[in-house]
Amino acid sequence: MDTAIRMTKVNDRAADQLAIMFRAALVTRRFRARFAEKVRSSAQTEARWSALYFLSHCPEGLIQTDLAERMGVQGPTLVRLLDALEEQGLVARRSAPEDRRVKRVVILPAGLAVVGEIDIVASDMRDACFEGVDDEDLQTTLRVLDVISSALESRAHAAGDDDPQRPRPMRVVRAR
Numbered sequence: 057m058d059t060a061i062r063m064t065k066v067n068d069r070a071a072d073q074l075a076i077m078f079r080a081a082l083v084t085r086r087f088r089a090r091f092a093e094k095v096r097s098s099a100q101t102e103a104r105w106s107a108l109y110f111l112s113h114c115p116e117g118l119i120q121t122d123l124a125e126r127m128g129v130q131g132p133t134l135v136r137l138l139d140a141l142e143e144q145g146l147v148a149r150r151s152a153p154e155d156r157r158v159k160r161v162v163i164l165p166a167g168l169a170v171v172g173e174i175d176i177v178a179s180d181m182r183d184a185c186f187e188g189v190d191d192e193d194l195q196t197t198l199r200v201l202d203v204i205s206s207a208l209e210s211r212a213h214a215a216g217d218d219d220p221q222r223p224r225p226m227r228v229v230r231a232r
Contacts, residue, residue, distance in 0.1 A: 079199075093135060094177050099190065103129070103137050105174050108163060112171040119152060125212035146170060 063132040092102050100108070110126050111118060118126070124134040138161060146167035152158040163171070188195065 070232060072111070073167055087181065091178060091181060093176050094181070102172070103133075104141055105170070106166050107134075107137055107161075108146060108171050108174075111161060111163035112168060117150070117160040120149070120161055141167070149189060198232045 060211065088102065106127055107123060110123060120134060120138070121131065124131055127134065127135070138147060138149060142149065144166070145164060147161055147163055149159045149161050152160045
């Protein structure tokens, strides 16, 4: 193969990779912005409904540090957020049986109700966004994102971030 043709293919691949990463980030930002507009009347912030969402998928609750990591926030930020959610009666913090110094956060029935209301809005938005995308394309997209996610995790592991207790990205499959 000619060197110029090979370089063109490499450059095309690099351009496609870059376009995918930027487009994924842009789509995520746009979806979150539109979603926040639609749920503004729920009296919950994006951070609050994110915490409720993560907790709703863990019936046994999450240790505060695990929840902070999943949300991508620092401990003090999470504490203030949990104070507000606890005050609203949506979550509770309990001492973990294995270590009383550790707090496990559990979602309460009122919190599950909020997640249910917000999930209706999210489901409607997802349906509208994915209209015209067939199931095969969805599965291909999920496989590609899983490969990218695994590669990022591998790089983090190679860089010394090999904590086995570190929560891994969730892949949510929800029947409708």
